Amino acid sequence: MGKPKVAFYWCASCGGCEEAVVDLAEDILKVVEAVEFVFWPVAMDFKVKDVESLGDGEIAVSFINGAIRTGEQEHMAKLLRKKSGLVVAFGACAHIGGTPGLANFVNRKKIFDWVYFNAPSNDNPGKIIPQEKTKVEVGELTLPEFYDTVYTLDQVIDVDYYLPGCAPPPDLIMKAVEAILSGNLPEKGSVLAPDKALCDTCKRKTTKPERASIKEIRRVHEVMLDPERCFLDQGIICLGPATRDGCGERCINANMPCRGCFGSTSRIEDQGAKFLSALASIIDMNEEEEIKRIIDSIVDPAGIFYFYSLPASMLRRRLDI
Amino acid sequence: MCTGRIDPQFVLKAFQSGADGVLILGCHPGDCHYKEGNYKALRRFHLLKRMLKQFGVDEGRFRLDWVSASEGEKFVEVIRDMVATVKKLGPLMTDKEKLRVG
Amino acid sequence: MQVRVGVYICRCGTNISENIDIDDLIQFSSRLENVAYVKDQPLLCSEDGKNFLASDVAQEKPERVVIVACTPKEHEKTFRNTLLRASFNPYLFQMVNIREQVAWVTADKAAATEKAKAYIRAAVKRVTLHEPLEKKEIECNTDVLVIGAGPAGMEAALLLAKAGRKVYLVEKNSFVGGKVARYEEVFPKMECASCMLEPKMDEILHDENIELITSSEVVEVLGYLGNFSVKIKRRATCVDKEKCIGCGACYEPCPVSVRNEFDYHLSDRKAIHIPYTGALPNVPVLDQGHCLRFAKTDSGMVQEALNLGLITQEEFENYKKQDCTACQEACMFDAITYDKQDEILERNIGSIIVAIGFELFDPSVIPQFGYGKIPEVYTGLEFERILSQTGPTGGKLLMKNGQEPRSLAIIHCVGSRNKKHKEYCSSVCCLYALKFARLAEKHAPGAKIYDIYADWCVPGKDNQEFLDSLKEKKNIYFIHTNLPLSVAVKQNKDSLSVSCVDVLGKENPLAADMVVLCPAIIPARDTSRLSEMLLITSGRDGFFAEGHTKLAPVSTNIEGIFIAGCCQGPKDIQSSVAQGAAAAGQVLSVLVPGRKLELDVITAEADENSCAGCMTCIGLCPYKAIMFDKEKKIAVVNTVLCKGCGTCVAACPSGCLKGKHFTEEQIFAEIEEVLK
Structure with a gap:
């Protein structure tokens, strides 16, 4: 029996997840040793038809990163699903939508209007925007459909496992690969990371007072951040309490609060709503006007609470456009 | 159940499941059977309402009011008012296709 | 499945x-x-x-x-x-x-x-x-703490003691009886208040099941129904109540004289004193705030005493040199010792009855009544003392100048039924105003008595009759005004002028020697402190909130803690006593010796394997039922204290707290199916 076949594909993503693989450093050699890559557009020269020519389920595992925002991405996800035994949603965008998912606060028209007409750097006198079909001399050119809504990978195909993070940290990637290779896998649908909140391992936890309370909310650029004190205790919104652990606190160690790229724990359905609930609860005011004053001082609450998870949220997108 | 038990997820779940409006009714501030659950509800309500606006959910669709057990008339008035407001706004989630839910 | x-x-x-x-x-x-x-x-x-x-x-x-x-x-x-x-x-x-x-x-x-x-x-x-x-049961303590020894607290304590319960009756004053101890007669039957009260007070002092703890306040309460532990701070009074026989020999030689707060500063008392003749227990109290030994000479107290002519120059020199022992020397029973310190008593109990009474709204907040500025304007409670035989005038109706008033105005609804101050009706003012009118008529025959009222609130047996009987008196003039009161009191040269517009819009300029105000009944000062300590809710008006207006009038939001008397809202003595009895009944039925206590099963529960210790929940619990386990660095719910409100569950950002019987899963399922 040959080495297990592996595919690595990207959808709506930044390329950071591919970088994460490179960040495995020497470990990548172990991976290459153990598996056979059959598809990895960013690194190797395979074509779609190479995938199409494989048998159903022939690929042992496909790692798909990025959210689904175009018809082509959905098509490729479905193709890989058909050809793979396992599909792993790799990284925050495939897992919960990621930052591309913030586009769900607008729609295709708004995006196109900005990108092709209204952005100050544009020069588009002919008002040309991409068309799905364009007739040219040699025939018809096609572009994939650009969706109104960004989806998570599991909203378009069945996903077996999730590797969270923007991007997933190398240790979790290696653990996942080892688990897959050894067949020692948890229950289907699991997120391959600890199922506790980030505070569990956060070094700043010890500085948090037992009775958490917030009287003022500040933004990171407005104050000198104490490099040791709990962000929430400094009035800085930190999604750590509502975010799954396992990232190694890379942001926290760089003195930046958590933005929630690992998504919620398994017990939560809507990360943003649950963070909202926790944050609002510890606002230390009972007077309605005071409560409103503090709440109004939060700039773009939905954008912060769903920094990474809007497509995976209960409402998924802005509903009136 | 105390209004303090109301998890914003419940509200979103209701909208997600097709509710066109969500009304939370609680005991008056200072009169909470569980001491101050309603204050927690009040804080969550205001933040959630602000956030729902960003989701394109009209303010009229989400309301918190205080009605005690002895305020039958107010209860009726609040319900009627809420129903009228929501009816005027019409259905919320019309394009399930776009959301790929359900 | x-x-x-x-x-x-x-x-x-x-x-x-x-x-x-x-x-x-x-x-x-x-x-x-x-x-x-x-x-x-x-x-x-x-x-x-x-x-x-x-x-x-x-x-x-x-x-x-x-x-x-x-x-x-x-x-x-x-x-x-x-x-x-x-x-x-x-x-x-x-x-x-x-x-x-x-x-x-x-x-x-x-x-x-x-x-x-x-x-x-x-x-x-x-x-x-x-x-x-599954239901859980715990052992429980059936002893009871009663806070406040007024009519409600005394009634509760006596009934419980009769049923064989051990009662700790804590009273902040040195005497029992509450405000009623200040009254001479009570409406509507003009009964002698002390004759009515004394037998009860006596029982309180002598019942073996009651431990009366006076000059004390509850400073800490921990625990829950069936298992409370409390700390009570007892002020050092320096008088051994076992040795003291109440002869009063100690007050005479005391060189310090201060205004007597029991008489609302209308009389004087010594530093070692008994608040009024007949106070029970009949044991004097040494007021360390004013006693020379404790106040020390550098506080200027002795200097002031000298300046006021209370002590001679010789005495002054003496006190400056040495600590005063006048009272100790006068005591024939060695009952006075000065080295007493405040002490903390610890008691374990199963339930608590709070009966801390009321205070009066400060009428000086409304300048038009002249209270605090015009000497002959009194509050109802001050007037009670003037009428009392144990009061500053020995029961004679006299003004500060020692003269009998020839006219007197009684003003109802001061601060009550008024959106700016207290919205509620204080419920007893009409009737005690009538009592005042009746007593004034008796004490100062021929004096003109003006009763300025806005509406009559005299429900119940005998009360209407009482009002009607006074309406027949020729020296009592009833003036019907509107709310808010347009009444103003001014000091003239010899008397006061009271101007008031009646319901017909007619201006009534009256001359009165004395004015008695009926200020709103407001929660006692300790109400908010106890509310915080016991975690029991207060309503908008500041009184303790009952469990249900109609059906649970003496319950609170905390199991095992009951309220009785005016701390729940303004009421008369009869209703306070009824509530005291009701609270005792509640206590007797909720905790029965030998019976285990069933615990609520619908509580929150923390999953110790998934809690990250973010501490969001800890401060949210209104019952202090969530502790932070410092070793494991996780939240732990004490399911005995938890009342299952679910506030913490809704807030837990990583879903480690479960609201039993109201889980996310269950509620989501309900929402989804209802809307399907």
């Missing part, structure tokens, strides 16, 4: 069946996933209905039960008990209210039936997610 759900539909006579198509419901319910059978009954809460339910559940052996009937407020408990009879875990049951929420409010039968279906669908889905919950 298949779960066997049994659905029972109650027709509630015609209450439900008239407006909902029961056959349609039965058909609909039978087709729902997991439903094994559907049965209907004419009246499930009747004896026949309950027997049917118990035997049918025993026979059918469902894994879950849904009862489609009325509001769970009415019969959830009934059906839980019935299910228990069939050895069925009562928490594997869900009730659907299609009476109050459907049949009685949705007029169209077809619409009502559809609505009922949605509720049933939700309940069936929810109940499959229920978990069996």
Whole structure:
């Protein structure tokens, strides 16, 4: 029996997840040793038809990163699903939508209007925007459909496992690969990371007072951040309490609060709503006007609470456009 | 159940499941059977309402009011008012296709 | 997963069946996933209905039960008990209210039936997610703490003691009796207050089951129904109550004289004193705030005493040199020792009755009445002392100049029934104002008495008669005014002028020597402190909030803590005593010696394996039921203290807190199914 076949594909993503693989450093050699890559557009020269020519389920595992925002991405996800035994949603965008998912606060028209007409750097006198079909001399050119809504990978195909993070940290990637290779896998649908909140391992936890309370909310650029004190205790919104652990606190160690790229724990359905609930609860005011004053001082609450998870949220997108 | 038990997820779940409006009714501030659950509800309500606006959910669709057990008339008035407001706004989630839910 | 759900539909006579198509419901319910059978009954809460339910559940052996009937407020408990009879875990049951929420409010039968279906669908889905919950029992202490020894607290303490309960009666003053100890006579029958009160006070002092702890306040309360531990701070009074016989020999030589707060500063007392003649227990108190030994010479006290002529120059020199021992020397029984310190007493109890009484609204807040500026303007309580035989004038109605007033105005509703101050009616002012009028008429015959009222509030037996009898008196003039009061008191050269506009808009300029105000009754100063310490809620007006206005007037939001008397709201002595008795009854039925206490099963629960220790929940708990385990760095819920409100569960950002019987899963299922 040959080495297990592996595919690595990207959808709506930044390329950071591919970088994460490179960040495995020497470990990548172990991976290459153990598996056979059959598809990895960013690194190797395979074509779609190479995938199409494989048998159903022939690929042992496909790692798909990025959210689904175009018809082509959905098509490729479905193709890989058909050809793979396992599909792993790799990284925050495939897992919960990621930052591309913030586009769900607008729609295709708004995006196109900005990108092709209204952005100050544009020069588009002919008002040309991409068309799905364009007739040219040699025939018809096609572009994939650009969706109104960004989806998570599991909203378009069945996903077996999730590797969270923007991007997933190398240790979790290696653990996942080892688990897959050894067949020692948890229950289907699991997120391959600890199922506790980030505070569990956060070094700043010890500085948090037992009775958490917030009287003022500040933004990171407005104050000198104490490099040791709990962000929430400094009035800085930190999604750590509502975010799954396992990232190694890379942001926290760089003195930046958590933005929630690992998504919620398994017990939560809507990360943003649950963070909202926790944050609002510890606002230390009972007077309605005071409560409103503090709440109004939060700039773009939905954008912060769903920094990474809007497509995976209960409402998924802005509903009136 | 105390209004303090109301998890914003419940509200979103209701909208997600097709509710066109969500009304939370609680005991008056200072009169909470569980001491101050309603204050927690009040804080969550205001933040959630602000956030729902960003989701394109009209303010009229989400309301918190205080009605005690002895305020039958107010209860009726609040319900009627809420129903009228929501009816005027019409259905919320019309394009399930776009959301790929359900 | 298949779960066997049994659905029972109650027709509630015609209450439900008239407006909902029961056959349609039965058909609909039978087709729902997991439903094994559907049965209907004419009246499930009747004896026949309950027997049917118990035997049918025993026979059918469902894994879950849904009862489609009325509001769970009415019969959830009934059906839980019935299910228990069939050895069925009562928490594997869900009730659907299609009476109050459907049949009685949705007029169209077809619409009502559809609505009922949605509720049933939700309940069936929810109940499959229920978990069996088991009741827990704990041992409990049946001793009782009563805070406040006024009429309500005394009544409660006596009744409990008679039933054999150990009672710790804590009183902040050095005497028992509360405000009533200050009154001369009480309305409407003009009974002698001290004659009425003394036998009760005496019983309090001598009942072996009552430990009376005076000059004390409760400073810490921990625990829960059946298991409270309290700390009581007792001020050092320096007088040994076992040795003291109350002879009073110690006050005479005391060189310090200060205003007597018992008489609202209308008389003087010594540093070692008894607040009034007849105070019980009859043991003097050494007021360390004013005693020379404690206040020390550098406080200027002695200098002031000299300046006021209270001591001679010689005495002054003496006191400056040495610590005063005048009272100790005068005591023939060695009852006075100066090295006493405040002490903390610790007691374990099972329940608490709070009966801390009231205070009066400060009328100087409303300048038009002149209180605090014009010497002859008094509050009702001050006037009570003027009328009292143990008061500053020995029971004679005299002004500060020693003269008898020739005219007197009594003003009702000062600060009450007024949006700017207190919105409520203080409930007793009309009647005590009438009492004042009656007593003034007696003490100062021929004096003109003006009773300026806004409305009469004299409900109950005898009171109307009392009012009517005074209306016949020729020297008592009743002036009917509107609210807010347009009454102003001004100091003239010889007397006061009281201007008041009556209901007809007529200006009534009156001359009065004395003015008595009836200020609003407000919560005692200690109310908010106790509210915080005991975690019991106060209402908008600041009084302790009762469990239910009509049905639970002496309960609070905290199990095992009851309220009685004016701390719950303004009321007369009779009602305070009734509440004291009611609270005692509550205590007697909630904690019975030898009986274990059943704990609430619907509580929050923290999952120690998933808690990250973010501490969001800790400060949210109104019952302080969540502790932070510093070793494991996780939150721990004390399920004995937890009342199951769910505030913490809603806030837990990583879903480690579970609200038993109201889990996310169960509520989500209900929402989804109702809206399907």
